[in-house]
Amino acid sequence: MKFDKYYSKKARNMESSKIREISKIISERTDIISLAGGMPSPNSFPIEVVSELSDDLLEENGAEALQYGTTTGVKKLRNKIAERLNRNFDTSVSGGNVLVTSGAQQALYLIGKVFIQRDDQILVEAPTYASMLQILKEIDADVRDINLKEDGYSVEELQSYLESGGNPGLAYFVPTFQNPSGITTSREKREKLIEFATEHDFLIVEDDPYHQLRYSENSVPPIFSLDDQSRTIYVGTISKLLAPGLRVGWIVAREEFIDKLQLAKQPVDLCTNVFSQHLTYRYLEKGIVDRQIGKIIDLYRAKRDQMLESLEEFLPNSVEWTTPEGGMFIWLTLPDIIDTDEMFQGALDKGVAYVPGSIFYGTKPRKNTLRLNFTFVEKEQIEEGVKKLGELIRENLP
Ligand SMILES: Cc1ncc(COP(=O)(O)O)c(C=O)c1O
Known part of the structure; x- marks a missing residue:
């Protein structure tokens, strides 16, 4: 059959x-x-830490951790994520700028749903994260590769694309320790990207799962923290700092974007795993993460x-x-x-x-x-x- x-x-x-x-x-x-x-x-x-945190969580707050939650996420986790971002990168966001998602992957999917439609020109680094390409393919977006060099995307290529009438809706970048290349985009190129985005009026999605897995002294601030117009949508995750099996990620963006994104999330899963969110909160709050x-x-x-x-x-x-x-x-x-x-x-x-x-x-x-x-x-x-x-x-x- x-x-x-x-x-x-x-x-x-x-x-x-x-x-x-x-x-x-x-x-x-x-x-x-x-x-x-x-x-x-x-x-x-x-594993032992997770076991202890889970025991404490169930004992102290079990009913809440096992209940449905709001679509935007557990409030104290949202606040904590904002607080850590402000502390680490000198930003000034609050819990209202945060949407908790089921991993960074869902964050990217929701961004696709809210901001991208068929035939939209979407800039990506070449090479780029394959599962984002899968999302873009599903939408039938018009993907535009910008080649990567040792210190990030080719400014010349992006410039010539823009000057020859290119009209991107959004740029998806993984600027720090990129998957798949391991390349980090220099601060100058990050600033240049914001300039391009401002001049040509497109959004930037910064996917940043690896930022804190840094093995050398040189740190480059996220694009999000350099962008004073908030046209950057920042995506983070606990996957590489605790465990991917928990499926906790987040989007940080202007509140109006968060409102739309949470509407897109509602029919997908109602809310992110509440138990995982509480566990992640405790992991961050107690400073175990560092x-x-x-x-x-x-x-x-x-x-x-x-x-x-x-x-x-x-x-x-x-x-x-x-x-x-x-x-x-x-x-x-x-x-x-x-x-x-x-x-x-x-x-x-x-x-x-x-x-x-x-x-x-x-x-x-x-x-x-x-x-x-x-x-x-x-x-x-x-x-x-x-x-x-x-x-x-x-x-x-x-
Ligand atoms: C660039 C990039 N974005 C997103 C993800 C998805 O992360 P998560 O486990 O939080 O869904 C990964 C995972 O490998 C990744 O490399």
Whole structure:
């Protein structure tokens, strides 16, 4: 029996995320070292702390934590998120500027729903976060890639696009320790982006899940904190600072935007998991988060250093890679003749996995690129995985 006819037109066009497909293959094979996924290390989860916080929460505030909540989110969590942002980045927002979402992913989905329609020109970095591209594809937006350089988007490209009549509704950027490239946009380029947005009247969405996973001293303020006109919509999450399984993220924006976004959220899930919200609040309020971030940074910095060292040791000179100052990813550019989609099966056969770079482009994929994750696997496996990758690349060179 054929069931296709039962699907909506939208459902018929839905495509699975390549990363999720890769993750599925890998999860069925225990012999593969996966440098593919984007997951935190299981060792970064403070399980005992969560257990204690949960016990206390149930004892002291159980009825509220197990009840439905408001769509905008638990009030004291919203206030806390605003307070932390103000403290860390010198902003002046309040709880009314915050919408709690089911992860940053829902935040992006809601932003898509409220601000983007079919054929709207949307600027993205090339490469960019693949699950945002999935959202844009569903909407049928007109995605415009702006190539990334070592210090962020190409100003020249953006300028020439704007000067030649480009009319973007919104720019979606991951300016700090970007997924997938690990690149951080310089302060100058952030300021320039705000200037462009002001002059050409478009909004900026700043997706910032990795900001606090910083392994070097140089810190760059979020675009949101530099934008005195509040045309930037800021997206944050607890996923990388506590645990992605809790599904707590947030949007910080002008109150009128928050009002619209919460209307878009109502029919989706009524409210974000209330128990998780209370847990997150306690985690932030008691200051446990800052101690925990310190531990996560130590764990990940060592892994990043191991990966950089292994790349140096095992990869041919013709391969280039980024040196991220934070986050979870390193981006590789291979010689032009290598197609990392085609090479992928060979990698699995060798027992290593990466994410082919092509999925991170809105248009014109660069087929000779790939993303490596250094947070999930153990240090020893990083060395072994990169060694296998080095062998594979050499085998694919003439
Ligand atoms: C750039 C970016 N945005 C959003 C997300 C989604 O985060 P969350 O787990 O909060 O939904 C991720 C997760 O990897 C990400 O890398």
